[in-house]
Amino acid sequence: MDHHGRREAIARALWRVVEQRGITQLTMRVVAQEAGMSLGQLQHYFASRTAMLSFAMDLASEQTSARVHQRLEELGDRPHPRDVLRLTLAEMLPLHSDARATSRMSAAYVLEALHDEAVHEQARRGLIQGRALVERLVHQAIDDGYIDSGRDPATETNLLLALTGLTPLIELDVIEPQDAIAAIDVHLDRLFRST
Amino acid sequence: MDHHGRREAIARALWRVVEQRGITQLTMRVVAQEAGMSLGQLQHYFASRTAMLSFAMDLASEQTSARVHQRLEELGDRPHPRDVLRLTLAEMLPLHSDARATSRMSAAYVLEALHDEAVHEQARRGLIQGRALVERLVHQAIDDGYIDSGRDPATETNLLLALTGLTPLIELDVIEPQDAIAAIDVHLDRLFRST
Numbered sequence: 001m002d003h004h005g006r007r008e009a010i011a012r013a014l015w016r017v018v019e020q021r022g023i024t025q026l027t028m029r030v031v032a033q034e035a036g037m038s039l040g041q042l043q044h045y046f047a048s049r050t051a052m053l054s055f056a057m058d059l060a061s062e063q064t065s066a067r068v069h070q071r072l073e074e075l076g077d078r079p080h081p082r083d084v085l086r087l088t089l090a091e092m093l094p095l096h097s098d099a100r101a102t103s104r105m106s107a108a109y110v111l112e113a114l115h116d117e118a119v120h121e122q123a124r125r126g127l128i129q130g131r132a133l134v135e136r137l138v139h140q141a142i143d144d145g146y147i148d149s150g151r152d153p154a155t156e157t158n159l160l161l162a163l164t165g166l167t168p169l170i171e172l173d174v175i176e177p178q179d180a181i182a183a184i185d186v187h188l189d190r191l192f193r194s195t
Numbered sequence: 196m197d198h199h200g201r202r203e204a205i206a207r208a209l210w211r212v213v214e215q216r217g218i219t220q221l222t223m224r225v226v227a228q229e230a231g232m233s234l235g236q237l238q239h240y241f242a243s244r245t246a247m248l249s250f251a252m253d254l255a256s257e258q259t260s261a262r263v264h265q266r267l268e269e270l271g272d273r274p275h276p277r278d279v280l281r282l283t284l285a286e287m288l289p290l291h292s293d294a295r296a297t298s299r300m301s302a303a304y305v306l307e308a309l310h311d312e313a314v315h316e317q318a319r320r321g322l323i324q325g326r327a328l329v330e331r332l333v334h335q336a337i338d339d340g341y342i343d344s345g346r347d348p349a350t351e352t353n354l355l356l357a358l359t360g361l362t363p364l365i366e367l368d369v370i371e372p373q374d375a376i377a378a379i380d381v382h383l384d385r386l387f388r389s390t
Contacts, residue, residue, distance in 0.1 A: 022310040024219050104309065110363045111302060115217040124367045131369060158361060158370055158378040165360020166353065168305045172319045174326060175353055183353040190385060 007045050010035050011056035019101045023108035028052065054122050057109045060102040061126055067091050067098065081141035082192050085160060088134070089184050092164050095177045103167060134160055146192055156191060163187060202240050205230050206251035214296045218303035223247065249317050252304045255297040256321055262286050262293065276336035277387050280355060283329070284379050287359050290372045298362060329355055341387055351386060358382060 001009065013035035017026055028049050032042040046052035068091050075083055094100035113123040135157040141147045147156070163184055169175045196204065208230035212221055223244050227237040241247035263286050270278055289295035308318040330352040336342045342351070358379055364370045 020310070023306060024221070025310075026219070104306075107302070107306060110366065111218060111299075111306065114299065114366060115215070115220075120367065124369060127363065127367050127369050131364070152381070154374070155378050155381050158364065158374060159382060161364060162358050162360035162378065165357035165362070167360070168322065169326070169353065169356060171305065171309060172315065172322050174319060174322050179349070179353060183350050183357065186347070186350050187354060 003045070007055060008059060010037075010042060010045055010052065011059045014052060014056040015060065015101050015105055018108050019104050023111065026053075026108070050116060050118055053109065053112065054119065057105060057122070057126070060105045061130075063098065064091060064102050081137055081144070081146050082188050084137060085134070086184060086188055088137075089160065089163050090181065093166060093180055094170055095180065107167070131157060131161060141192075151191070159187070160191075198240070202250060203254060205232075205237060205240055205247065206254045209247060209251040210255065210296050210300055213303050214299050218306065221248075221303070245311060245313055248304065248307065248314065252300060252317070252321070255300045256325075258293070259286060259297050276332055276339070276341050277383050279332060280329070281379060281383055283332075284355065284358050285376065288361060288375055289365055290375065302362070326352060326356060336387075346386070354382070355386075 010031065014026070014031050017030055017034050021030070026049070028042055028046070029039050031052065032039045035042065042052075046055065068088050071087050071091070072079060072084060075087070091099055092103065094103040109119070109123055113120040135153055138147065138151075138153045138156050138160070142149055142151065142153060166175070166180045166183060170177065170180055205226065209221070209226050212225055212229050216225070221244070223237055223241070224234050226247065227234045230237065237247075241250065263283050266282050266286070267274060267279060270282070286294055287298065289298040304314070304318055308315040330348055333342065333346075333348045333351050333355070337344055337346065337348060361370070361375045361378060365372065365375055
């Protein structure tokens with residue numbers, strides 16, 4: 001395995017620790033153990049816990065994007081913007097094993113960001129990029145006449161991203177996955193039906 | 196200070212640790228230090244980290260309820276259900292210092308719940324109770340003709356609670372507090388205007 005491959009393997013070990021044991025258990029020692037190497041070997045790839053966490057978060061974002069892109073291709077050449085948003089939002093919720101891992105990773109990362117300036121900056125940049133992507137979709141859908149032009153793209157984008165707030169309800173078994181999807185559908189119906 | 200008073204003082208020390216240093220720093224030793232007592236003294240009030248965390252979370256929920264009730268009284272005798280929901284949702288977001296403390300406490304608690312069965316049960320019960328409260332409000336507003344009777348109360352309740360998903364956007368300075376309030380207002384307008 002090359003240097004980059006080894007770093008990815010460590011990031012995946014970190015995800016497993018976060019998903020199965022929680023962020024409070026996340027130390028370099030525990031990740032080294034999970035990755036099947038010594039602490040010294042791990043430190044050869046990552047100088048600090050923060051560096052390791054940042055890399056693992058970037059990889060989680062890439063994985064989520066890759067999942068969304070793959071599923072978008074299944075929608076054909078010119079997918080309806082409602083379907084694009086539905087699929088993107090669904091992949092941000094912990095509705096299957098891979099999405100659960102990245103969702104927990106992301107929740108842990110936000111909490112960590114509140115007390116670490118470097119993490120805060122990286123998390124902020126990531127969220128701004130993700131938000132800009134959704135806002136472009138909303139803008140385009142307005143331009144193409146799918147969404148009423150009276151809607152404010154910034155507010156609609158914030159409301160779409162807020163749907164990730166269904167996460168605690170799903171994680172604590174308060175609602176079922178299909179309830180979350182139903183809520184997303186009702187929200188999207190309301191956003192798109194106004195045309 | 197009596198036994199209960201001392202437990203509350205410890206819970207507040209725990210909040211400060213969670214708010215200022217994060218859940219990863221939350222050990223009984225750190226909380227004892229923050230509360231100005233020895234670890235042995237702390238253990239006289241709480242047998243375990245989980246017991247301490249549960250009590251602190253219950254107190255945070257009570258504090259949030261108290262804040263909401265106090266502000267509801269300012270709305271007068273028969274407040275409009277839209278105002279009740281607006282106020283309740285706003286108090287769940289980290290928009291001022293007290294709300295930020297309880298919001299961070301609650302996020303940390305959900306993460307902890309994923310890896311501790313006792314915490315999971317308590318967090319689940321708390322979320323079910325909170326959800327039932329909002330659903331009763333929605334039901335009543337439908338019965339009183341404020342919300343269209345064609346709306347599904349369960350889905351509308353899930354969508355209202357999902358608005359707490361604005362939290363990471365606020366915490367990471369991606370949107371301003373007034374953007375969050377604007378999003379809540381647009382959502383509530385859409386929920387109530389259909390009558």
